Amino acid sequence: MTTTDTRLDRRRFVAELIGRIPDALVITGLGSPSFDVFAAGDRPGNFYLWGAMGAAAPMSLGLALAQPGRSVVAITGDGEHLMGIGALSSIGAVQPPNLTIAVLDNGHYGETGMQASHTSLGTDLVAVAKGFGISDAVRITDVAQTEDLAARIRARSATTYAQVLINSDEPPRALPPRDSVANKNNFRAALGLSTF
Numbered sequence: 001m002t003t004t005d006t007r008l009d010r011r012r013f014v015a016e017l018i019g020r021i022p023d024a025l026v027i028t029g030l031g032s033p034s035f036d037v038f039a040a041g042d043r044p045g046n047f048y049l050w051g052a053m054g055a056a057a058p059m060s061l062g063l064a065l066a067q068p069g070r071s072v073v074a075i076t077g078d079g080e081h082l083m084g085i086g087a088l089s090s091i092g093a094v095q096p097p098n099l100t101i102a103v104l105d106n107g108h109y110g111e112t113g114m115q116a117s118h119t120s121l122g123t124d125l126v127a128v129a130k131g132f133g134i135s136d137a138v139r140i141t142d143v144a145q146t147e148d149l150a151a152r153i154r155a156r157s158a159t160t161y162a163q164v165l166i167n168s169d170e171p172p173r174a175l176p177p178r179d180s181v182a183n184k185n186n187f188r189a190a191l192g193l194s195t196f
Helices: 010-020 032-039 056-066 078-083 087-094 125-131 143-155 180-190
Strands: 025-028 046-048 072-077 099-105 136-140 160-165
Touching (some): 010 032, 010 099, 010 143, 025 032, 025 056, 032 072, 032 099, 046 180, 056 072, 056 078, 056 087, 072 078, 078 099, 087 099, 087 125, 099 125, 099 143, 125 160, 136 143
Parallel strands (some): 025 072, 072 099, 099 160
């Protein structure tokens, strides 16, 4: 459970982070993280998950293992992440140094009506990540910490986990394309793979 009331503007945080990691491959959790990453600028290295709740972290793990020379970042929300929290056990066991999980935590399930999530009810995500063996786990409460996180992503020297405390404001939605085939093909092209 967090003991601070400091909460960041999520759209600003995501835009500043994405701007500092232009070569990273980014997997988004469903809903608001997808909107925020898209609002920061659509690019082929972004893969937007639509309706795959709990899949951002495990998909990012697979991508990090398949692309060890690239920085891979999952940007997800606390609700989506809690749905697939068990993926942290595999991430902690394998620990690809090019993987970062950034959890935008507003303490609510934003896509289903703003019910309090477990992070509002006592779950400490940094402690959970460390319990799964991810020692480079941090809590971000100040936008000035964005560059430190970006530097860790660019360095690719350790699996990194960041719980980013954000406010629960709902900025206007910026919807990425819902064409799953085009999304897949754009992402494959960013990886230098053939499209089909």
